[in-house]
Amino acid sequence: MGYASYKYLLIFLGSVLFFYTVMPRRFKWTVLLAASYGFYWISSGRLAVFLIAATTAVYLGGILLDKIGETAALGKKGLEKEEKKQLKSLISFQKKAVAALTLCIIFGMLLVIKYSGFFANLFNRAAAFSGVDVSLPVFSFVMPLGISYYTLQAAGYLIDVYRGKYRASYNFGKVALFLSFFPQIVQGPIGRFDRLADPLYEGHRFSYENVTAGLQLICWGLFKKMVIADRLNIFVADVFGNYTERSGSLILAAGALYTLQIYAEFSACMDIVTGSAQLFSVELDKNFERPFFSKSVSEFWRRWHITLGAWLKDYVFYPLSFSPAFMGLGRFTKKHFGEYAGSMVPATLALFFTWVLIGFWHGAGLRFIVYGMYYYAFMVAGMWLEPLIARAFSVSRIKRDCLPLNIIRMFRTAAIVVGGMMLFRAGSVTEWTEMIRRIFTDFGSSEFMQAVVGCGMDIHDFYIVGIGAAAMLAVSILQEKGINIRESVARQYLPVRWAAYAGLILAIVVFGAYGTGYDAVDFIYAQF
C-alpha cells in the first residue's frame, strides 16, 4: 500500500483518523499501534516478525540496562572509594555487554537479510580468485519493510538508554508504537524516542488546524510526486536503460532530471508522511531543508536526508572521533606532522567510516560504497583545503561571501550531486564511468533537441515538468526567506484560500502522471 495510493490516502488514513478521533484519549495510542501493525501486515505480511523481534530486543535490553543502573545506585551506598570504583567498573562491563548483545541482535537481522548475499558473493569471488575451492551459499531474502529505518531507530533508543540520556520505557506498547508508526516506517524520517514517543502515546484531541495543515502538506507531496517525479521517471528510465545508444548530452540531461526526480519524490514522500502524522497532531522530524540551495557538499548533506545524517553523526561520527584510539592518533599526528594535521586526522578518519556506512546503508553492493566514497572525497578535500582557500581569498581581497560567488557555489554543488545521483541510479560503477565518459567524449549537442523528445516524454510533458519544477522552486525560495506558506495561505480570505487548495488538487488531477501509459512508481527510498 503506497503512500501515494488512494487506498492509503482515502481508505486507510481516513479510517484511522476516524477511529483515533472517536476513541477516548487514553486509548488513542492503541488505534495508532493497531493501524501501524495493520499497515505493516498489509505491506509485508509475516515479515512483521522481524519488526516484533527488534522491538522486543530493544525493549528488554533497555529494561535490563535500567535495572543494572538502579542496582548500581543502590549498591553504591555505604561503600568505600575503592569498592565504589570496582562496582563502577563491573556495572560498566554489564551495561556494555547488554548493549552489545542487543545491538548484535538487531543489526544481525539487518546484516543477514540485507547484506549476507553480498558478503557471500564477495567471499566466493575472493576464494575463486585465490584458487581456494570453497564457496558459501548465497541466500536472497525478501526485505522486511523499512528494516533499514526501524533498525536505526531501535539502535538509537537503546544507545540513548545506555548513555543515560533518558530512562528505558517499561511500556511495551509505547516502544512498539515508536518503532512501527505507520507514516514513517517505510522511508523515515528516523525518529528519536525522546521527541517522538510521548507525542505518539499521549493522544490528542481532533485539531482542525492540524488536520487542514496536514492535508495541505499531503496535497503538496502528491503534486511533487505525481506531476514531477512520476512523469520524469519515463525519460530517466529510458535514457539510463539505453545509455549506450544515447548521446552524452542526453545522459547529462537524464542525470540532472533524475536528481530532480529523486528530490521531488523523496521530499514528496516526506510531505505525505509528515502531513499524515500531523492529522494526529504528531510532529515528525524534518528530513529536508531545501538542499539545492547548498553552497558545499557538506552543507548539502546537512539539508538532505537530515535524520540519517544526524543519526550517523550522533552514533557513529562523534563516538569514533572522540574514542581514545582516534584522539590518540590525532596526538601522534600532531607530534610528527604538525598541529594542523593532528587536529584534522580524527575527524577525517571518522568521516571515512561514516561515509562507508552511508554508502552501505543505501544498498549492498560495491556501487554504494563508491557512492559513499565519492561524497567523502569532495568533503575531505573541502576540509583540508579550507585554510588554503581562505588564504587565497585574503590575499586576493575578494569578498568570500557574495551573491555571485554563492550562486556559482550552488551550481558547483548541484553538479557534484548530479554526478553522485547518476552513480546511485546506474546499474554498476562500470556503467557510471561509461556514462561519464560519453558526456565528455560524445556530447552530441547538435541533435539534442530532436533526441530529447524521443525518450518517452513529449514536449508537453517537459512543459508540465518545467512548470511544476518552477512552482517547487518558488515555494523553496519563499521558505528559504523564512516565509511559512501554509500559514500565509491560511491568513487569506476564504475564497482565495479555497481557490489555492482547489488549484493544487486540480493540478494533481489534470497534470498528474497516472492512467494509460504511466506506471505507478514505487518510492525509491522505500527500497532500503
Next chain:
Amino acid sequence: MERIIKVLNEINPTVNWEKETDLIGNRILDSLRIVQLVGALNDEFDIKITPMDVVPENFCSAEAIARLVGRLEDE
C-alpha cells in the same frame, strides 16, 4: 575562561569568541570544529568529553563551554 578562549583561538583566531552566543546555530562550530575543539579541551584540561556532551547548550558560547569544562573537571 582565559584558557578556554586560548583553545578557541587556536581553532579559529578570527572569531570574537567572547561575544558570540550562538556558535552552533551560526555554524561557527560545525562538526569538524567540534571534534578539533573536543580534542584540544581534553588535552588542555585533562577531561573526557563524550558524544553525550555534544549538545547546543554546552557549545553555544565560550561561557557554556567553560561551564561544561568546569563540570567535567569536578567529576
